[in-house]
Amino acid sequence: MSLFSAVEMAPRDPILGLNEQYNADTNPNKVNLGVGVYFDDNGKLPLLQCVQAAEKTMMATPTARGYLPIDGIVAYDNAVKALVFGAESDVVKSGRVSTVQAIGGTGGLKIGADFLKKVSPNAKVLISDPSWENHRAIFVNAGFEVSSYAYYDAEKRGVNFDGMLASLNAAAAGTIVVLHACCHNPTGYDITDAQWDQVIAVVKAKSLTAFLDMAYQGFGHGIAEDGAVIGKFVAAGLNIFVSTSFSKSFSLYGERVGALSVVASDKEEASRVLSQLKIAIRTNYSNPPIHGGAVVAAVLNNPELRAQWEQELAEMRVRIKAMRQKLVDSLKAAGVKQDMSFITTQIGMFSYSGLTKDQMVRLRSEFGVYGTDTGRMCVAALNSKNIDYVCASIAKVI
Numbered sequence: 001m002s003l004f005s006a007v008e009m010a011p012r013d014p015i016l017g018l019n020e021q022y023n024a025d026t027n028p029n030k031v032n033l034g035v036g037v038y039f040d041d042n043g044k045l046p047l048l049q050c051v052q053a054a055e056k057t058m059m060a061t062p063t064a065r066g067y068l069p070i071d072g073i074v075a076y077d078n079a080v081k082a083l084v085f086g087a088e089s090d091v092v093k094s095g096r097v098s099t100v101q102a103i104g105g106t107g108g109l110k111i112g113a114d115f116l117k118k119v120s121p122n123a124k125v126l127i128s129d130p131s132w133e134n135h136r137a138i139f140v141n142a143g144f145e146v147s148s149y150a151y152y153d154a155e156k157r158g159v160n161f162d163g164m165l166a167s168l169n170a171a172a173a174g175t176i177v178v179l180h181a182c183c184h185n186p187t188g189y190d191i192t193d194a195q196w197d198q199v200i201a202v203v204k205a206k207s208l209t210a211f212l213d214m215a216y217q218g219f220g221h222g223i224a225e226d227g228a229v230i231g232k233f234v235a236a237g238l239n240i241f242v243s244t245s246f247s248k249s250f251s252l253y254g255e256r257v258g259a260l261s262v263v264a265s266d267k268e269e270a271s272r273v274l275s276q277l278k279i280a281i282r283t284n285y286s287n288p289p290i291h292g293g294a295v296v297a298a299v300l301n302n303p304e305l306r307a308q309w310e311q312e313l314a315e316m317r318v319r320i321k322a323m324r325q326k327l328v329d330s331l332k333a334a335g336v337k338q339d340m341s342f343i344t345t346q347i348g349m350f351s352y353s354g355l356t357k358d359q360m361v362r363l364r365s366e367f368g369v370y371g372t373d374t375g376r377m378c379v380a381a382l383n384s385k386n387i388d389y390v391c392a393s394i395a396k397v398i
């Protein structure tokens with residue numbers, strides 16, 4: 001008998017499974033709106049100019065590759081702190097933030113989850129309903145019981161904010177609440193500034209632990225605008241967790257560049273927290289890889305490259321917004337009678353289209369237009385060449 005004879009086949013990752021199906025599809029008009037990846041108007045994955053410039057400089061003086069410190073490149077960690085909390089913020093200046101380089105945003109979540117399991121072993125975790133698929137799995141694998149808080153209201157086409165508040169109010173003290181800092185994945189619906197204030201008040205009153213997942217900073221309203229929510233939590237005097245991903249904002253998906261930041265109550269506490277984050281990293285993968293972090297640090301810490309990055313990120317953000325408007329207009333032109341203008345009230349890379357599972361299956365099988373069964377479509381994969389076809393296809397199934 002084999003050691004593995006009782007090993008069960010794990011379910012396929014829903015998104016990656018969709019990709020395989022897309023790759024095998026022979027329809028010449030096929031469009032992949034499944035994965036959360038930004039493509040330019042030519043349907044190409046961008047290689048940002050700022051990244052190319054940083055790499056060129058790096059290649060001009062080749063360096064040997066020793067191990068990085070466990071918490072990563074110092075200049076990178078400091079740049080992340082400045083980006084997320086503000087370089088001149090009290091919380092950074094007073095040494096209350098511990099930031100570690102992580103393997104993508106996923107790595108930041110995982111390191112944070114492992115650390116939290118030590119700090120609050122009996123805490124429950126709440127994720128939004130619905131949420132990014134991996135949130136549940138990451139916290140379950142770290143040993144937590146995970147349930148959800150109300151979020152999406154299909155009928156209203158927006159956030160069930162009363163439900164969300166009620167879920168948070170009903171949570172036991174110490175519950176870890178995973179919040180999407182901006183550009184909610186998968187729905188595309190964010191809460192307003194005033195609603196964030198209410199969430200923060202409940203988090204504080206009920207002694208909940210906020211874990212803010214910031215995978216799309218700069219894709220909503222702007223880098224500083226999207227980051228402002230973090231400042232609100234800090235101003236409320238809360239000890240928070242923030243995971244950062246540069247996968248989308250630097251188009252560096254495969255380099256796995258991310259971070260975890262934890263806000264402690266004072267400098268001494270922050271150094272104890274950092275020592276434990278290092279244990280979590282050391283026992284998972286020892287220390288992070290160099291290249292992606294070095295590129296991002298080089299860009300963020302150089303005023304010219306930084307300005308170029310901001311410009312390129314703004315172009316991505318503006319193009320997605322234009323695609324949202326075009327989607328609404330072209331669906332109307334294609335004969336869709338129902339009001340689809342809610343698509344422009346959504347933000348970030350995704351749209352919950354409101355299409356049913358049956359409609360999504362028909363879109364795939366009859367037209368080669370791939371989105372998830374939940375009706376999620378990646379607006380960032382639409383372009384001036386494929387959008388009319390996508391709209392004509394949607395019009396036929398709706």
Ligand code: PMP
Pocket residue numbers: 036103104105106107132180185213215245246247256257258
């Ligand atoms: N959180 C959310 C909400 C995401 O959508 C993603 C990426 N799709 C991540 C985290 C993970 O990012 P990364 O690819 O950098 O690990």
